[in-house]
Amino acid sequence: MLGKLRAPFEDSQIGKLPRVTCKACSDRACSEHKPSQCRVCKGFLGKHIHLDYVGHAHVTERLLEIDPGWSWEPFALVERGLPALDASNGLWIRMTVGGKTVIGYGDAPGKRAAVKELIGDAIRNAAMRLGVALDLWKKEPADTVARAEPAPAEKRSLSPEERAAELRNLILAVGKKKRMRLADIAGAFHEWCRGEREFRTAPAEVLEEFQQHLQKIGSTDA
Ligand SMILES: [Zn+2]
C-alpha cells in the first residue's frame, strides 16, 4: 500500500504554488521588484518561486484508489459539534487509510473562514505522512517568506462571480474584527478606489486587493 501511495503523479496533476521570497514584496512595499503578471502562476506577486504541488482533489483520488474506505476526522469539536480550530485558525485531523492512522494539520494563512481550504490542506498534509506526493514536498525550500495565493488549479473551480462573492465574505469577516459594518466597509471601499467602483459589484481582482489593504490597516491598528 505504501508503494502505491507514493507513486509519482502525472505532470498534468502537478500544480505550481507561488511562494514570495522577498519580505518587502510580501508586505507589498517593495521598491526593488515590480509585480507584473507571472506567466507560470498568473499571479501579481513580485519576487517569487514556484513549488510543485498536488491539489487536494488529486490526493483524494489517490486515497480512494488505494482504500475506498479511507476517512478523516477532526481532533476536537466545538460545543455545536463542528470541528474546532486552533489558535492559528488551523485544523488538526486524524486520517485513516488502509487501517493506518496518521495526524495532519491544515491552515490557510491570510484567509479567514476558508474551511474547505483548511480541510483540503489538512488532507494533503496527512497524506504526505503516508508518502503521497512526498517527493514534491521534499523540494520545498525553508526560506520562503509567506504562502501566496493558491495556484490557479485550485481556484479554477470557482467562477469569477463565486470568487467575488467569496472575497466579499472574507472582507466582511475582516471588517467585523475591526467592528466595521457592511455600510462602513462599502464606504471605505468607495473611498479606497476613489469612487471608481462599488463594493457590491466590483470584480474579484479589485476585491482581492482591497482585502489585503483592509487587513493591513487592521494589523497596523492592532
Ligand atoms: Zn521585493
Ligand SMILES: [Zn+2]
Ligand atoms: Zn509565478
